[in-house]
Amino acid sequence: MKYPLLKSLLSLGTIVLACSCSDDKPSSSSDDGVPEQQSTITSCDNAWLLSGDRIYLGYSDLTVTDEAGVQIGFITAIPNSSNVNIVDLSGNLLISNVNLLATTVIFGDNVRFKTIDNVFHLKDATGNYLIYASSIVTDPNGKQIGIANFTTGIITDFNGTVLTQANIMSLPILQPNSRCVDYISPIASSSSADVPPVYSSSSNNITNSSSSYVPPTPKSSSSSTPKSSSSQPKSSSSAPKSSSSSVVTGQCPNIKVKSGGKSGSGWATRYWDCCKPHCSWPEHAGGNYSKQCTNKGQSENTNWGDGSICSGGPQMTCTSQIPFTIDGCTEMGFAFAAVPASDGGSCGKCYQLTFTGKGKYSTDANHRAIKDKKLIIMTTNIGGDVQQGQFDIMIPGGGVGMFNGCSSMGWGPQGEQYGGLLSDCEKAKNYNASATLSCLKSKCAEVFSSDAKAKQGCLFLAEFMHGAGNPMHDYVEVECPQVLKDKY
Known part of the structure; x- marks a missing residue:
């Protein structure tokens, strides 16, 4: 009162x-x-x-x-x-x-x-x-x-x-x-891996109708049909694993479903813009701050009131928050992600995504290779154009989206603004699944040759996720495992 x-x-x-x-x-x-x-x-x-x-x-x-x-x-x-x-x-x-x-x-x-x-x-x-x-x-x-x-x-x-x-x-x-x-809410999906909102030249209003705008080439894993000659599915257990981004523990964490938590189906997109995370701002974190860093994302800093590098400030995403796997836990990965802005106070919440083996726009061998794999994500960010069921995974080289704070990192070109290096490879290899995957691995090594940690994170998309663009998943809210809490 x-x-x-x-x-x-x-x-x-x-x-x-x-x-x-x-x-x-x-x-x-x-x-x-x-x-x-x-x-x-x-x-x-x-x-x-x-x-x-x-x-x-x-x-x-x-x-x-x-x-x-x-x-x-x-x-x-x-x-x-x-x-x-x-x-x-x-x-x-x-x-x-x-x-x-x-x-x-x-x-x-x-x-x-x-x-x-x-x-x-x-x-x-x-x-x-x-x-x-x-x-x-x-x-x-x-x-x-x-x-x-x-x-x-x-x-x-x-x-x-x-x-x-x-x-x-x-x-x-x-x-x-x-x-x-x-x-x-736009119809177009991710701020990082799909076509951004489009605008009609014959109308005075914002639209998301694909008939009003035809991009010169397809974005991400859109409706282009991959060639079948090299798209035989590989067993997920035979997919190469990233030893460089693994945490050595010897066993998978016990993931517990959160009572009364959210669940549903959706798809995963990707981004890495280097900006200070939404959950590093005092007005958003609610005391549960996500890490922020200076010094090219390497030095943790608790000056929470500092501005983001994307608006002229010193703070940025920590490269320690790259996605990773655990030795001895081959079918489960861990990452940080953005969720819909409409979810409000989601900082520090966790979800388990179980991939269905299908893609949102098309399905190829790379999607089938990750069927039943699980990705545990922890929320550090929100996206105004991220939709319900969509999780925008933080992956170096995944596309900078609306803002690009990565210019000071010393990295090579980050690829398509929406979709990053994988979108580059999909276009270059005409959506051939095998060739796209090989291209992505090469690009990760080349673009992040000066930053071993960022390279590890990029290779997570090529190795654990097998280069699958916009894979579909079922999700459920879970209790956050300690391995993510330690990096949050």
């Missing part, structure tokens, strides 16, 4: 919010006529602009979000005071002794955003823009209005007329759980 003083304060705050507006100023134009970016903080609801180690927005329902509207904490009363504290979701103090009546107010503009993915948001004097990784720009209602050049930051309409310019990578990123977002 709220303290009486806080109730009174919020009532006064409502009056303030109703008659106050932001100090934000419109952007001006540069000498070349292109509008200069002016950071304009907006919200669909009235909010207090709170200044701490970064920008926060506080609302009359006592929630606190970041600039993009993702909840990171709460407003809490200070007994016998009209001031308040700002705390994170775990109750840790972010800002102390705040006088809300003297705090700048952002007047709600009632604008909601229809998105199908994480998206950069820019609002300046020229308009309100949502910028997708595909470079398509829409208005808040999802209507396509132009194209963004991520190198120059220039946004143009479809006739080539310049609309505005911004440092796109520094913009707030709206997510499915942001306060003012109406998330529309």
Whole structure:
């Protein structure tokens, strides 16, 4: 129950919010006529602009979000005071002794955003823009209005007329759980191993219909039919195992199904973007932090408030979180993964995936080779375009997806943005199962020649998973085994 003083304060705050507006100023134009970016903080609801180690927005329902509207904490009363504290979701103090009546107010503009993915948001004097990784720009209602050049930051309409310019990578990123977002689940699946959301050139709205966009070549393990001459199934027990990525224990962990946990069927995709994991942020981890690292993913670091390398910060994915096997446990693997953003607080949960021997888009010898193999995953991340039943496995060389924080790693080219090295090999070898597998092994060795650990992780896809793209599975929630807890 709220303290009486806080109730009174919020009532006064409502009056303030109703008659106050932001100090934000419109952007001006540069000498070349292109509008200069002016950071304009907006919200669909009235909010207090709170200044701490970064920008926060506080609302009359006592929630606190970041600039993009993702909840990171709460407003809490200070007994016998009209001031308040700002705390994170775990109750840790972010800002102390705040006088809300003297705090700048952002007047709600009632604008909601229809998105199908994480998206950069820019609002300046020229308009309100949502910028997708595909470079398509829409208005808040999802209507396509132009194209963004991520190198120059220039946004143009479809006739080539310049609309505005911004440092796109520094913009707030709206997510499915942001306060003012109406998330529309896309039909396209993974942010890492499938075709990203596509856009119709004959329509003004975002679409995922395959008839509206024909990629120049098939992605990942799509509907292309592999040749049958070299696709005889191999026994899963005869598939080569990765000794370099094994943990020596001599026996499989006893995996226990979690009572009342989730279960179902789905498919596995893959990614490795080097970004700081979702579960390494204080507002998401709930005290159960996933590891984060500096020094090319090698040095663990507990400065949880540090930013991600994908947005200019120092923190990134630890290479110790590569997938692995255990000696003496040949039919079970272990990995970390992203789950749907709609699952909410899934940090540190574990699932057992049992592969069915089929692929989501096509089935070849590589899929059949992993039939009945089990992969135990632990959640460290979420994906706005990851669907229910889909697990996006962290595998070096699996594709960087929307963000690429791997440029400083000293690795070779990471392959297709969505699908990585395996997608490269599938295309190069015309989806011939045997040739694709050989190609993947060669690429892992070549691309990660300077990083033995990343090479081990890449070879997990070639060896334990036999180069199977988007394999189908049945899944069940399980108690997390210690071998994953130790690496989480």
